[in-house]
Amino acid sequence: MSDDTGHDHDRWKHDGVRVIRGDRLDPNTAQTPGMFRQAAINHARVGAQKIWAGTVSIEPNAKTGVHHHGALESVIFVVRGKARMRWGERLQFVAEAGPGDFIFVPPYVPHQEINADPQNPLECVLVRSDNEAVVVNITDVDPVEAPEEVYWVDPIHKQPQGH
Template identity: 45%
Template sequence: MSEPTTNPGEGFHPHLGGAAGQSGTPLRSRLHHIRADALDAGTAQTEGMRRFAAVSGRTTGSEKLWMGQTHVAPSTSSSDHHHGESETAIYVVSGHPEFVFLDGSGPRPQEVRLRTGPGDYVFVPPFVPHREENPDPSEEAVVVIARSTQEAIVVNLPRLYVLGQEDG
């Protein structure tokens, strides 16, 4: 009475057929297996980095969560951006990416640089302008990202600014 085990890419119910949504079974009534080589590059992008969706409304029918990876090439910096209403959690897989934002809690805004390494986590609150940098001249930085919205909201910006001081 046991179900057969699955091979990578077969999903939780191999008897249901092909990829998500192709079997006639609703996306939200089954588990989804997203292979590492099947990540979706058709997501919002920022200059200097590449984003790949794993879990999203399009790939799995997710309604409240987006999850994927970003890759920043050696000696590269992303453009300044924020993620709208999304809360963003970041897990560093490889490399030593730096996350840069402006802290406005003092008399003058100060640039803050969070230097990270494999196994570290970073939390980015909604609407906080920031950028990712990879200062390493030879190693790509790879992080896993989870967002509290269905899709990867990305608002590219001409510069960093402190929240509440966008017009300053």
Template identity: 40%
Template sequence: MSSEPVEVFRGDQLAEGDPTPGMRREVAFSSDSLWAGLVHTEPGAASGWHHHGEHETSLYVVRGAMRLEFGPGGGDVVEAGPGDFLRVPPHTVHRESNPTEDRSTAVIGRAGDGPPTINVDGPDPA
């Protein structure tokens, strides 16, 4: 049985998260194996290519839309809107974009070890 207390992390107290061009992350909390926060993407913006190392990532789209490009040459694409979940497996090189005219926001949960974000030049060629 754990002796650690339950903690509350207030939305107005989130810290700036690890940077990737084209998006803004806010961290609610992180531990050795768990990371939680938000990601915001402005209308028409696209992030830089990146992956999350050993972390498995879950995103829940709260507002707007998210498009993720991944796979060989970045040729695979999925889109999600409010109420949708996305799962990004460990080491999956991808970039996120917002194809709408409204700012998008998603809740992020990551489980794994090591750095939560690794920016790269792009995916492997097709």
């Protein structure tokens, strides 16, 4: 049924706001040791065109290699645990975040994500500004904290070669 503005009111019942229950996240993403990632909002699940959101649980001491995400913006909300972020051309800057903290990663910023707790998982909500996963690995920077224990690896954070 359309009104005089051309809106189809019946369509909104099925194509409007969507609620994705926490126990209904999609684990059908690439899973690797040290990390468990689940999609909540993406194109496949809800038709999102410009955003991706989901959860990630990272094992103690897991670290990524040095990388950036191209033009994407990322927001990480720490639910539980302690996150450490290193960034800069030589990873010379560092900050930590705990439960309730937000982390913003701007486009093209070289960085390394680290679970700073050697004994407990890090649980976060991740939101990206696009559905396409972009990662550019940077191999000419020696990370201050070498990813030597458990790699934080997922479809966009690949395990460094030779490991």
